[in-house]
Amino acid sequence: MAKNSAKAPDRGAASARQAKIQAAQKSAGGGANKIVVATVVAIVAIIATVGGVVWSQMSKENDVTGGGNALPAGVSELGQGYPAFQDVTPVDGAPTVDLYVDYQCPACAMFEEAFGPTLSQQAADGKIKLVYHVKNFLDDNLRNDSSTRAANGAFCASDAGKFQEYSDQLFPGQPEREGDGWTDAQLKAFAETAGVSGEALTTWESCVAAGKYTDYVNSVEKQSFADGVKGTPTVKVNGEDLDTSTLVNAEGTAFDPAKLVAALEAAGK
Structure with missing residues (x-):
């Protein structure tokens, strides 16, 4: 019977590589998750800032336009002098x-x-x-x-x-x-x-x-x-x-x- 010329896998080397991968993952300490969290926080902050700017602009416009029902100071309802x-x-x-x-x-x-x-x-x-x-x-x-x-x-x-x-x-x-x-x-x-x-x-x-x-x-x-x-x-x-x-x-x-x-x-x- 002919002998198989392929070498048997080096189980020691494979184990060493796996150990290095696991060690690298542990040393990262969930770094990828931290990046995701930081990104989400940044996006939320941007949304809040933009929302605040839009609200402020709408508030200023309402101050000027009165939203259609503006009353002069001293007047409590429509129709009053x-x-x-x-x-x-x-x-x-x-x-x-x-x-x-x-x-x-x-x-x-x-x-x-x-x-x-x-x-x-x-x-x-x-x-x-x-x-x-x-x-x-x-x-x-x-x-x-x-x-x-x-x-x-x-x-x-x-x-x-x-x-x-x-x-x-x-x-x-x-x-x-x-x-x-x-x-x-x-x-x-x-x-x-x-x-x-x-x-x-x-x-x-x-x-x-x-x-x-x-x-x-x-x-x-x-x-x-x-x-x-x-x-x-x-x-x-x-x-x-x-x-x-x-x-x-x-x-x-x-x-x-x-x-x-x-x-x-x-x-x-």
Whole structure:
């Protein structure tokens, strides 16, 4: 019988190799597992960071846009008027003056020219509580969106504490021809003149572009109409309509701010 020329396996060498492999695995101490764990931890950290950035960005955007239901400071629900001069504490018995206006309204501009400074001074002195109900019905009448955009400009300025300063410019700054409306540049110029600057101005621009307070303005229009306010300007003192025709001088040729003050003082008694 022919002999097999192949050598028998060297069992000692095989055992030695196996021992080396096992020793190497033990010396690694589960190193591969550590790498996997470290990788997972890193991925989780990245996800958390990215998620935090996204949440922060969404939070900032909601601060600007209001998520569609933004209310100006001092207003607790849609449809309510905006209380001006919120940093002033009214005196006891101060009457509430509700002023219904549309920023494109020419008659409102005339009223503002005659009585605006008086109302502002009375409110600043705490003698009245001045509440604005900013309407936008003239957008439909004039086929533009300037009443809504101007209202957004005023309430976005209120975020920077500059509502009155902004509002005071809109009536004297009405376009010469009714219906022309304001350009974005004009509305921005009002903000700058009102004292909105730097980062606050950038936020104001984003606020107006997003129409942050459009839903609020629409709700005020709807509520005021439901309350029987059909035109502007309308003035209510302690809930009662003030007949502005009684506020003219003895000659009947011009409005008389002194008569407005007298009417407000009488309402506060």
